[in-house]
Amino acid sequence: GMRPRGVWPSEGSVSDEVLAIAHSLGVQWMATDEGVLGRSQGIHFSRDGSGRLPPDAAARLYTIHRYDNGQSVMNLLFRDHTLSDLIGFVYSGMPAEEAAQHLMQNIKNAAQALLDMGRDAVIPIILDGENAWEYYPRSGREFLRRFYDALQRDPGVEAVTASEAIERHRDFGHLASFVPGSWINANFNVWISASEDNRSWDYLYHARNFFTQTAPRASEAQRKLAFEELLIAEGSDWNWWYGPEHHSANDRDFDELYRKHLSNVYQALGATPPDYLAQPIAGGLGRPSFAPQTAYIHPRITGDVVRYFEWMGAARYTADHRAGAMHGKRFLLDAVYAGIDENYVYGRLDFAGDVPETEFALVVNLESWAAAELRPRRALRLDAIVQERQLQEWKVSQAGDELPLDSCEARAHDGVKVALGRNFEFRLPLSWLLATPVSSGNNSAAAASVPATSKLRLRFSLWQKGLPVDALPLEGWIELELLSEADLMAMEY
Structure with missing residues (x-):
């Protein structure tokens, strides 16, 4: 195999600290959402009725940025949120050929401002996960075939990997710092803003503190098992389902599993889990x-x-x-x-x-x-x-x-x-x-x-x-x- 050169981090979440960790591991590029770039530079990427950005905004977004704060260096790509959402939420409800043509035209519309300046446009289209395809007929196969065929036939548009784009690119943008955030609203509110979110983080904080204090006195097998349970509980998906933003038919199951993993931290180290882990974190659930x-x-x-x-x-x-x-x-x-x-x-x-x-x-x-x-x-x-x-x-x-x-x-x-x-x-x-x-x-x-x-x-x-x-x-x-x-x-x- 090949060691990965770059990464779309979990939830597109980035910060100066995350880039420092990635740099120390040899990561050469990272990608996140245009909203993070907009917040960092104090602009909003507003499009006209045809989906086009003003030339100055297009020049900021459709390029590769070099991040350098003196200690960490990273190539950064910021995805086109609108084009990505068309694939995620709209094209599944359209005929495959029409959707593919619409996407190709929007890509060319987006790039035109930079082409008029005599520059190449780098337009990242990124979906955070595979979830969109379950809403397409035949998991999107017909749409993707139509789209890839259109790419092959159009000499003005070329599909490249992020590493290939970086190698061939000129006129890099430059960043010394940026606002931390995720692909959702360029912040972390989905995971931290509701009382359910905060309670789940509190429970995780207490379990982590208990592990730090107790693990040195435990056996190697106990420490390994408890740490594995702790790492599972630190995944971002648990807090995706707490709070008012999201739900699934398995909300109660996610809640119960999360609390079980936290309970296992205590049990693996020979202790009794706190009583509050027996009570659901999730409150009343909205349903259609x-x-x-x-x-x-x-x-x-x-x-x-x-x-x-x-x-x-x-x-x-x-x-x-x-x-x-x-x-x-x-x-x-x-x-x-x-x-x-x-x-x-x-x-x-x-x-x-x-x-x-x-x-x-x-x-x-x-x-x-x-x-x-x-x-x-x-x-x-x-x-x-x-x-x-x-x-x-x-x-x-x-x-x-x-x-x-x-x-x-x-x-x-x-x-x-x-x-x-x-x-x-x-x-x-x-x-x-x-x-x-x-x-x-x-x-x-x-x-x-x-x-x-x-x-x-x-x-x-x-x-x-x-x-x-x-x-x-x-x-x-x-x-x-x-x-x-x-x-x-x-x-x-």
């Missing part, structure tokens, strides 16, 4: 919540005032604004509601805060399904364009049809309503989805040659500049049972 429809609804579609009782009985999906293993997700949507009555399907989307100021599009996908069928019976799409917090246009179309069923210009159906105010609301005829509520006592549908539509599925998404930004539900759909009101109210949940 879903409630099914329990009664027919007949809300007025205005978008202005949420009339609580008009939406009582609707299916509801409330977002969980804590991220999982992937940090950086933008949350613009807070909750969605959906329901039916005898003739219509209704939907409502609540924003997380005010309606966004920047132009965006809302898309509502609706599908009707019959039992045991492999494809939806009918698929509709509601598109709405919002500018300056005003609904500018909307249309409802059937999959595969060029002409819309209705739009803000045509208004061909009196029963169709779309509105935006404090929230976004709509009403569409069930007949457009080949859907009619069926009573459980009605056997005519079962005897029919064509199975009756048994459920509807809905999904809401928000798009900006042609890219998906947020969606509810993030995975799957809201499902509505096509039942009579009496049967809905009789359901046991």
